Ligand code: AMP
């Protein structure tokens with residue numbers, strides 16, 4: 001078996017990413033959805049507030065509204081009306097008077113402050129204020145949350161539960177969003193069986209399409225699962241043609257190296273413009289990327305860790321651009337590594353790490369142990385990548401390293 005990645009001429013990771021992103025065109029089709037249907041869609045419009053939130057000065061307490069000047073002369077004011085949430089005080093009031101007010105009720109024009117009911121004593125219409133108050137006490141000002149015309153949400157934002165609440169608070173009932181992407185998944189390999197099936201000697205359970213489908217759900221795309229396709233030229237060709245007809249992006253795993261059963265390359269050479277890259281990253285053996293007739297194609301390596309890491313670090317970034325989403329924000333920290341790390345120069349490593357806080361309160365990272373590209377449990381134990389640059393050799397415990405925290409996709 002030839003070892004692609006120790007050979008010269010490897011494509012640096014950043015070049016692969018940039019090259020890939022340059023070929024991605026974001027979808028342009030939009031649809032208008034009621035806000036309760038819009039969770040996790042990518043917004044296709046900026047949202048400026050059509051009103052002040054709250055729309056009027058209102059009380060933050062159940063109590064009594066008054067003008068601060070009235071209290072200077074006298075601690076006892078005369079109750080002349082009520083302001084309830086949804087039923088504001090309609091009349092006028094004068095110096096020396098106060099209004100019964102409930103939380104959320106509009107402030108009467110003649111009042112500027114509120115005292116909570118616990119701090120007054122009431123005798124018929126006479127309300128005695130027991131504490132000093134300052135101007136504006138317990139009043140929520142119009143627009144203190146969001147001001148009229150203020151930009152609240154931006155095109156490209158993926159709508160969260162909180163965003164849906166903010167839209168509702170603005171009275172916005174519908175939003176324009178980009179349509180969901182359709183992504184086809186294809187697992188190739190004669191040895192693969194689905195969970196629930198019986199394994200023959202030499203078989204393994206197929207896991208890549210399950211991890212990828214779960215991550216794609218988090219990306220909020222529609223997944224078209226083609227299941228397991230045998231290592232056969234015709235079967236792979238039929239699957240790729242059908243996937244290309246139905247999807248915006250086709251993702252396969254397995255069969256992209258140069259083994260005897262790796263037909264993906266021959267099929268793709270026939271169907272589209274696919275570049276087979278040898279990316280200087282580990283894990284991540286050969287990675288194929290390019291265009292079929294209608295869709296983008298990502299050919300992930302078969303090894304479960306390689307498939308997942310190349311999907312997370314490369315394909316997911318491209319799909320986010322394709323859905324018009326804002327670039328993924330990934331958090332990096334420089335922390336002390338407390339275990340030795342094996343590495344030889346030549347490729348950028350995405351080792352699996354466990355970030356913890358030591359007894360001195362410092363962030364420290366340790367390796368999850370064996371880093372083989374088939375060891376999926378190394379990812380399950382980890383909460384971050386330890387990213388080691390290409391030229392780096394082995395890392396003795398105690399050195400500072402760059403970690404990338406796992407995001408919501410992992
Ligand atoms: P390949 O890239 O097809 O040569 O596969 C590399 C390794 O990954 C082999 O050990 C395969 O059995 C394994 N593999 C390929 N596809 C999958 C999959 N969908 N789920 C789990 N393991 C896989």
Ligand code: MG
Nearest residue numbers: 188189254255
């Ligand atoms: Mg295979």
